[in-house]
Amino acid sequence: MSQSVKSSKIPGKILVVDDNQDVLSAARLFLKRHFTSIDIEKNPEAIPTLMNNEQYDVILLDMNFTKDVSSGHEGFYWLDKILAIDPSAVVVLITAYGDVQTAVRAIKEGASDFVLKPWENEKLLATMMSAMRLRQSRTEVADLKDKQKQINEDNDFKYVDILGKSGPMQKVFETIDRVAGTDANVLILGENGTGKELVARAIHRKSKRHDGVFISVDLGAITESLFESELFGHTKGAFTDAKEERAGRFEVASGGTLFLDEIGNLSLPLQAKLLSAIQSRQVTRVGSNKTRDVDIRLICATNMNLYDMVGQNSFRQDLLYRVNTIEIILPPLRERGEDLELLADHYLKHYAHKYSKEVHSVSAAALKRMQKYNWPGNVRELQHAVERAVIMSQSNVLQPEDFFFNARPGEQSGGQGEENIQLEQYHLEEVEKILIRKVMKKYNGNITQAATELGLTRSSLYRRLEKYGL
CATH class of the missing domain: 3.40.50.300 (P-loop containing nucleotide triphosphate hydrolases)
Incomplete structure (x- = not known):
């Protein structure tokens, strides 16, 4: 029986601040039937300490303490203090001297609601339930903002380097x-x-x-x-x-x-x-x-x-x-000759770390051949080429053969033929197919996430999936 009663209570922590012990006792006796945790406090000076030690869902705050019987100034003072400590705090003000003007001012200054004492239990419960829902909404919004900020930071991390x-x-x-x-x-x-x-x-x-x-x-x-x-x-x-x-x-x-x-x-x-x-x-x-x-x-x-x-x-x-x-x-990569080594080194370090490979540099011969390639896919193609080379390399220095640089049929391996070295389309497509299959598996077929990782648009990725029969 007691377990059933306990489970029916609404999870939440409420603080009641009033200089009247009878009011505190009555509030605690009634509210603890409906909410899991009720704290009471006679001295408003303790509010900052309590809020620093606990996270309250709702604060039920008296507007008039012994220093000021009826103006409500103390209540507004402590309302400001509470909101300064926690701008998302949900505060319900209570007073025996309430009127419409005071209620309107209280709402304008940040209170979520206003009740008169002696209160009706049903009215108090309804007000506290509404306040609890407001707190939940504010918490959810704050969580969403935090998540969105983290998503933005994570996304920006992928794009942080323009080299x-x-x-x-x-x-x-x-x-x-x-x-x-x-x-x-x-x-x-x-x-x-x-x-x-x-x-x-x-x-x-x-x-x-x-x-x-x-x-x-x-x-x-x-x-x-x-x-x-x-x-x-x-x-x-x-x-x-x-x-x-x-x-x-x-x-x-x-x-x-x-x-x-x-x-x-x-x-x-x-x-x-x-x-x-x-x-x-x-x-x-x-x-x-x-x-x-x-x-x-x-x-x-x-x-x-x-x-x-x-x-x-x-x-x-x-x-x-x-x-x-x-x-x-x-500018296309072919017009950025000075940047090729810088970009290749950047991606090499990234993928060596990602795949736990002991690869630390690109050989002079490989760089020379890379400089002579036209890079029709620009930086994105270079990124994929370096990733593939890091994966396939069996040494700690990337060599020309790791990039599948080969002379066209009929060309010599040296002399004038060196000027026309190209990256064979067959090898590019095979590498691309392997990478797309790997990334699609990583994201369980999620097109958007896979396209982002590959540096492609969704439509471009769809075309490649169809092309390779994936």
Whole structure:
């Protein structure tokens, strides 16, 4: 019987502060029937010590102590002290001299509710239940913020290094430093694998919004039918699969940065919808007529020539003007000869540690051949090539053969043939297939996580899975 009664109590710790011992006893006697832990205290001066030693879900605080019989000043003083110690504290004020004005002021100054004494038990219980739910909600929100912050930090860790000492990359770094502190829209242009998302994240980290979220959207992976739902959100029942109301990426990114990758892949109708949201800084969820304000820093990226597309009437000129207040052009790896050794060494150290391999350097011969390769996949291809070399190497120095550098049929191994050394496509595809299979297994088939690890877009990964029959 006692076990049943105990199990029916609501988990929670309540502190009651009142200078009247009878009130304290009555409150404790009643509340302990419904909640697992009740502390009582006559002296409000003990509040800071109690709060430093315990985590209270609700504090039931008298407004008038012996120094001040009826004004409520002491109650407001201790309310401020409590909220200074714990801004998320839930405080319910009690007084025998309450009125509407006092109640309104109490709520405005941070109290969650207000009760009069002598109280009705049902009223007190309902108030405490509501206060307990409020505390739970605040705790959940705080936990979500902490988790989101950790997710952002974990994601940013993957993109923390933009390496380069070459002239073209120094210009990129200078532009990042100049634009980061503003809220100007940025358009990042560059071939696949040049590091467009790295630059977007670097801008976010250096911006005034660095404490906000960074939301990345691969526009190339969103179908026409789901575009509005994904970006602007939807209401419950707005379409067949809308099981619940959902905020879109614009709303989720509010207060932070929204990164729209592959913007050149949008059709003209979708470009018009995107332009409207960017211009108004408002979105309307699918199935709703209510507009919602959003506060975002917009960064876009593409590997396509938007200026040619404007001339061909396949990209809106007004949208281009909206997204490219500042333009950053990333150089391909073939134009960054000075950076190749730096990048190769960076990835070698990373993958040697990841795979517990005693590999510490790249041989001069391997570097020479790497310098002569065109790297059509840019830094991303170099990263995968070094990872594969570290995995397959049987020595502590990477050699040319670890990268499968071979002369084309008919070429000599030395002399002029050395100038045309290429990385054979067959070997690249085999390595890529192995890596994709490994990463997909690591994330139990989760496309988003696998694509992030591989440095691919979701649509690119889908194409490769189909290509390799995985």
